[in-house]
Amino acid sequence: MFSSLRSQLTLLLVALLVLLSLVTGYATLNTMREDSEQQARQILKVATNVFMQTLEVRSDQLTDSVRLLSTDFGFRQAVATAEQDTIKSVLENHGARINANIALLFAPDGTMLASSIAISDTSTLQQHFRQARSQQGASAGIVNIEEHAYQIALVPVRAPQVIAWVGMGFKVDEELARKIQTITGLDVSFSQLTLAQQRVFSSTLTQENLRNFVADLTAVSLKEQQIQVELPTNYISQAFALDQQQQLWAFLHLPSERWLTNYQQLRSQLLQIFGLGLALALVTAFIYTRGVTQPLYKLIDYAAAIGNGAMLTAPKIKLTEIALLANTLTKMRTAILLRENQLKEQAEHDGLTNLGNRLAVDKHLPTIFAAGSGQLLQLNIAKFKYINDSFGFTNGDLLLQQLALRLIPNEHIKLSARLSADEFLLVLAENITEQERSVLLQHIGQPFNLGGSVISLSLVYGSYFYQQGEQDVNKVLRRLDIALNTAKKQNLSIAVYQSGQDESHQRELTIIRDLPIALHSGQMFIAYQPKVDIVTQRSVSAEALIRWQHPQLGFISPIEFILLAERSGNISLISNWMLEAVISQLASWLPFHPELSVAVNLSADDLLDETLSSRIQIWLNHYKVPVSALSLEVTESAVMQDTGKVINNLQQLKNAGIKLAIDDFGTGQSSLAYLKSLPVHELKIDRAFIKDIEHNQQDELIVQATAKLAAGLGLTVTAEGLENQAGLSRVLAAGCQQVQGYYFSKPLAADAFSQWLGAFSSQKAHFFNAATDPAIPADAVQ
Ligand code: C2E
Ligand code: CA
């Protein structure tokens, strides 16, 4: 909720303001409270002074009256007579005159001679008297008499010696309390406080407050002459002792509300101000943060727009720092645009040659195709790898750069690009003539000078004539590539794409793609073609040939897919599959055809596989098939790749007891002498020499010579591809020992082959009898 900058800023500002208000509010209220309390205490002090003064005035008046009485002749005489009744009536008369509540007479030694009221305990009075006597003159004070406070004045009676002391007093009572209340405006209480009892004898407090007061008094011990106590509840009271024994106390009560109200009023005012301030602060914070954040939000939108590559003008911002940021963003946008363009430029260029690259081709070809028809060339440097190997990569790069210089677009070249390390694309100008083109290619192909040495590159071209409106750049480039491959395969310097090549290319890709799956999904099976010993007229061997029935493409000839498998590096999959399948088939035939031996074809790659021999032996062991039941066929060229690995492999196979035949003999660069050193048992003369042997004397001579030499080396000679009886006598005459051909049988499915073997011994007369034609089994598989 508070994740946005704006709400956080607002929150911060408001929190600061609240904190500030709280602190100042607290401080102000505190001082105000202290102030009010101070004022209250001051009021109490002033009232106390007023009270004291009132008491003093009363005491002075009392003293004056008593002094007057002491000098009265009649009174003195009455005292002198020491007549009790007279003294008493005089005292009463005079006391009544000044409204005294008590009148007393003491002998000079302190004996109380008369009193207007009965007093049981005179001890406090005696004490007061002794004090008065020690002062030699009049004395006034408050005395506790019979559980009541009296303000008493004592004066000596002289005649002229002191013959007695006369005293008069006022009761400290509710009347006095009311009087003081009228003057000070405060409630007044008088009380007696001793350890034994706490008693309020007069008070102006209400009943309830008085009850509280009395209750609270018990808990209070007043040790000083004057003290302020917070009694009763909601009052502050000033207490002060009236008598010397500190048993009589007066209290002036100031209700707390008198000063608290004031304080509370101030407090509520302050709270109102605080609330108003907060509201104001909120509004201010809202407006302020909007002022700060709105430009920021604008800036964020702007930055996002830059990120999206949209072209917005920078927002107008007044806040200096943010405006600076906006400025920076604008500069950044310009820099980004510049850099983007540079990158785009670079992305479409080849770093080494500075020609266009594949991206540039994808970008520009559609426009070129839309404009009209013309010719595309794909140039490849044949065997560029060897140049790198022999001259080093640096020189290789220099050569590429020199070549690229000749490919820079000009009047004859519309577009040029480097497609891969050693391949370039050229789009020729639409109006280029045949002659101009050959001059151009000649110029491109001229030797290069590399640090003094002259180097000729062998350049191969694929060519494609595009039509106006061609849509598919990829298709066009693929066709160019096909044309280039054709040129390479056929050793041409240039090959033009022929319509339909693309489709065959597609077919090849499909075959290569589907091959691994086909092996494991039952699309492949094996055909067995018998080999017949034409000398003994027996058949105990055969060649295993792979068959592929593709679900979409139909039957695919091994000539087609074996080549592709070899080129795509997948041939070992086929060889392994064949070896295991043939060995397991041999295992099931073993009881019926114990002498049978089947040959499996291997490719060049298989001979480089060091595990071949051990794998074959594992399978043979596993299926319990004797090693004599399996033989292998390899072509001359595969054996001739004279690497240590191949020789080693062949030796291992020989050591294992596996027989080896040289296939298609006569088609490669044959070297019978070389064969001598190889562990080979059989030589298969290629069909090319056999198929027309009855008509072609030269073939016959070649077969004769080959058979003779091979026999000399101890090899079995097999004639491949014999189709008719006429040839049979020729190959026999030429010295061939075995024949494999349609004449005896086409390759057969496993069951049919097994049947054929069974039938052959009984029907062989047909094959070798010149009068009758052999019957070819109906279920022959090609
Ligand atoms: P290849 O090894 O020379 O096999 C003999 C080919 O000649 C077979 O063709 C066979 O059907 C054919 N042939 C035999 N007698 C006659 C005949 O009298 N007249 C004619 N016109 N043809 C005859 P296929 O089965 O189409 O095999 C073609 C080639 O495919 C084989 O030539 C071999 O190089 C390769 N191939 C077949 N199966 C395998 C295999 O399992 N592994 C490998 N590596 N290559 C195989
Ligand atoms: Ca073969």
Ligand code: CA
């Ligand atoms: Ca062959």
